[in-house]
Amino acid sequence: MLTAPEVNMTPLVPILLVLLGAISSTVLGFFLPRRTLTLINLGLLVASLVSMAVLWANPVAAFGGGLLADHAALSMGMIIVVGSLMTLLISLDTAWRARVSFPEFDALLMYAITGCLLIAFSGDLIVMLIGLEIMSLSGYVLATLQDSRRAEEAGLKYFLLGSAGSAILIYGLALVYGATGSFNYGVIAEKIGTVNALVPTNTGILVAGALLLLAGFAFKVALAPFHQWTPDVYSGAPTSVSLFLSTVVKVAAFAGMLRVFGGALADAPMWASVLQILVAATLVIGNFAALYQTNFKRLMAYSAIAHTGFLAMCILGTPEMGGAALAYYLLIYTVTTAAVLAIIAALQRSEKGFDIGDMRGLFYRQPAYAVALALCLASLAGLPPLAGFFGKLMAFQAAFNNGYRWLAVLAALTSVASLVYYLKPAMLMFMPDRTPAREYAHGVRPATTFTVGAAIAATVLLGLLPNLWYGLVGRPDIWQRLTGQ
Numbered sequence: 001m002l003t004a005p006e007v008n009m010t011p012l013v014p015i016l017l018v019l020l021g022a023i024s025s026t027v028l029g030f031f032l033p034r035r036t037l038t039l040i041n042l043g044l045l046v047a048s049l050v051s052m053a054v055l056w057a058n059p060v061a062a063f064g065g066g067l068l069a070d071h072a073a074l075s076m077g078m079i080i081v082v083g084s085l086m087t088l089l090i091s092l093d094t095a096w097r098a099r100v101s102f103p104e105f106d107a108l109l110m111y112a113i114t115g116c117l118l119i120a121f122s123g124d125l126i127v128m129l130i131g132l133e134i135m136s137l138s139g140y141v142l143a144t145l146q147d148s149r150r151a152e153e154a155g156l157k158y159f160l161l162g163s164a165g166s167a168i169l170i171y172g173l174a175l176v177y178g179a180t181g182s183f184n185y186g187v188i189a190e191k192i193g194t195v196n197a198l199v200p201t202n203t204g205i206l207v208a209g210a211l212l213l214l215a216g217f218a219f220k221v222a223l224a225p226f227h228q229w230t231p232d233v234y235s236g237a238p239t240s241v242s243l244f245l246s247t248v249v250k251v252a253a254f255a256g257m258l259r260v261f262g263g264a265l266a267d268a269p270m271w272a273s274v275l276q277i278l279v280a281a282t283l284v285i286g287n288f289a290a291l292y293q294t295n296f297k298r299l300m301a302y303s304a305i306a307h308t309g310f311l312a313m314c315i316l317g318t319p320e321m322g323g324a325a326l327a328y329y330l331l332i333y334t335v336t337t338a339a340v341l342a343i344i345a346a347l348q349r350s351e352k353g354f355d356i357g358d359m360r361g362l363f364y365r366q367p368a369y370a371v372a373l374a375l376c377l378a379s380l381a382g383l384p385p386l387a388g389f390f391g392k393l394m395a396f397q398a399a400f401n402n403g404y405r406w407l408a409v410l411a412a413l414t415s416v417a418s419l420v421y422y423l424k425p426a427m428l429m430f431m432p433d434r435t436p437a438r439e440y441a442h443g444v445r446p447a448t449t450f451t452v453g454a455a456i457a458a459t460v461l462l463g464l465l466p467n468l469w470y471g472l473v474g475r476p477d478i479w480q481r482l483t484g485q
Contacts, residue, residue: 011069029103154236169216175209317398323479
């Protein structure tokens with residue numbers, strides 16, 4: 001006998017508020033200027049953040065467990081919205097110079113955020129896939145939205161490689177369903193964890209599905225060797241889009257990865273052994289390739305790859321320790337990376353960014369931005385007492401305590417390389433410049449200045465008082481039920 005599905009709209013409120021912004025930008029773009037639409041979207045994002053705070057006291061599930069508004073989802077959703085707010089605020093000052101100051105930019109951005117939240121709130125593989133495709137398709141267009149050959153090349157590379165990643169992920173999803181007979185995270189975890197629940201021949205199908213899912217997610221988060229698109233896309237897309245792709249999209253992809261591998265497939269064989277090899281390759285390639293970059297935007301692209309390796313170490317930890325470490329690290333990474341790219345967007349003369357050598361003497365021209373940029377780079381390098389230090393420390397602990405000691409040691413060693421490529425531009429900014437012709441973009445940038453100031457305050461405050469955020473997301477019970485069961 002068929003039963004009516006459980007319909008509860010409460011978990012959908014944060015997502016529907018963002019979707020309302022996307023639809024409003026699509027429709028009202030014919031009548032209202034882009035800046036007005038951006039302010040409306042900022043208000044809706046704040047409302048979505050408030051709705052998540054309200055749901056925190058009473059987590060709920062809906063649609064037969066297909067949608068989960070539990071603490072894990074709300075933690076990741078809050079980080080997604082924070083990164084999205086920073087992206088929109090910065091675009092108020094920089095979109096006109098990047099030639100993307102039109103309503104379609106806001107509409108696509110809000111659709112992408114909707115997809116990101118669907119991934120974070122997903123309770124089964126189908127909902128996760130829908131969110132992933134909404135996010136990816138919007139991201140492809142955002143990367144190529146600027147009328148320039150660089151953006152068109154970036155968007156094409158992102159589309160071709162991203163489509164291949166999506167196809168691999170969908171094939172893996174189908175194999176996991178074939179092995180377990182379900183898309184629901186909880187049911188999959190139950191069948192894999194129960195002795196003899198799977199037919200012996202299904203074990204091979206499950207392993208193949210899990211590895212294909214891992215490869216698909218590796219494309220989305222830029223794990224080596226699936227990272228090839230990242231430097232070209234991040235450096236070729238408008239800087240505000242690069243900011244969004246390197247923070248918000250990465251958070252959503254890791255949220256989905258945590259649900260799948262920290263919950264549904266936690267007891268599946270093989271994938272952890274392969275993931276540790278991918279993480280090791282990512283740490284080496286990302287950190288050492290960044291040493292040879294002369295363009296600052298490309299340096300930040302390889303920096304993002306290196307941080308992907310640190311973040312993926314959290315997936316290898318136990319759900320309790322790894323989930324908490326991932327939530328803390330993602331917030332710190334989001335605000336600091338967004339602040340760095342915001343400063344680049346504010347100062348660059350063109351969307352190519354600027355060379356590292358051009359940063360010499362920045363303190364004598366833009367002292368506030370120079371100090372802020374130095375603090376962010378120091379946090380990304382993992383220097384105490386800034387918040388980035390605690391993020392890396394928690395990632396190391398998550399992997400080390402779960403038996404991946406060699407990987408934690410490798411991560412610590414490669415972090416030494418990051419000191420070189422982060423601190424070199426930081427030192428150049430405070431050196432006297434004997435090239436008076438060197439100039440940066442000028443103009444009043446109140447939204448960018450506010451965003452950077454808030455990011456610096458968060459970086460310093462969460463470094464000195466990490467429990468302000470870790471106290472919320474560090475409870476073991478939050479991450480013990482990633483499948484919703």
